[in-house]
Amino acid sequence: MNASGSPTERTREALTPSATATGPEATVGAGTAAVDAEIIDLLFAMLGIMKQHFGGAIAQSGLTPQQAHALRCLVPGHPLPMRELAAELTCDASTVTGIVDRLEERGLVQRQPARDDRRVKALVVTNDGVAVRDRLRASLLARAPHLLTLSPSERVALRDLLARVVAGNGIDPRTASFAPARGSAPSDSRAPEPSAPRSPAPPLAAEPHR
Numbered sequence: 001m002n003a004s005g006s007p008t009e010r011t012r013e014a015l016t017p018s019a020t021a022t023g024p025e026a027t028v029g030a031g032t033a034a035v036d037a038e039i040i041d042l043l044f045a046m047l048g049i050m051k052q053h054f055g056g057a058i059a060q061s062g063l064t065p066q067q068a069h070a071l072r073c074l075v076p077g078h079p080l081p082m083r084e085l086a087a088e089l090t091c092d093a094s095t096v097t098g099i100v101d102r103l104e105e106r107g108l109v110q111r112q113p114a115r116d117d118r119r120v121k122a123l124v125v126t127n128d129g130v131a132v133r134d135r136l137r138a139s140l141l142a143r144a145p146h147l148l149t150l151s152p153s154e155r156v157a158l159r160d161l162l163a164r165v166v167a168g169n170g171i172d173p174r175t176a177s178f179a180p181a182r183g184s185a186p187s188d189s190r191a192p193e194p195s196a197p198r199s200p201a202p203p204l205a206a207e208p209h210r
């Protein structure tokens with residue numbers, strides 16, 4: 001392997017089967033590895049596009065990317081334990097505490113004892129938080145140039161493929177949504193019965209909280 005090559009070249013070299021392999025299997029393996037490398041490259045490119053898009057969508061909200069992502073993870077009507085939010089944001093307890101402190105200071109979330117274990121603090125999004133969350137979602141959908149090149153049927157196909165990838169990595173695709181939970185109404189200041197634990201949703205941005 002050429003250590004002086006670009007990261008993309010090194011990735012492709014690492015994923016490409018040894019040149020000593022022969023036969024149809026080697027040809028198929030080499031082709032699959034090349035496609036996999038291109039998919040990884042494109043996902044990284046898309047990650048950069050989404051980070052820029054997300055930053056633009058939240059610019060007028062006064063929230064940092066992690067604060068906005070935390071609000072995204074809080075589904076109206078479904079309290080979420082602090083530890084589960086930390087897992088969804090892929091950060092430690094001290095970091096998520098700071099994020100929640102800022103959101104609580106703005107009246108967007110509330111800490112409440114979980115119904116099944118009052119020693120556990122659960123987060124519920126307030127009416128003001130629901131309003132901000134809905135505006136962020138509308139801004140993301142209205143400013144979606146990365147989807148304009150796809151036809152409606154292509155968007156459905158892309159959604160289904162991404163859902164399979166997400167599910168294949170142990171994450172429920174339904175928890176990766178910015179939309180309100182099906183059949184749920186915006187929560188008031190009281191926390192309803194806790195929902196079942198959710199798998200972590202992929203972060204949209206990973207920047208230090210302020």
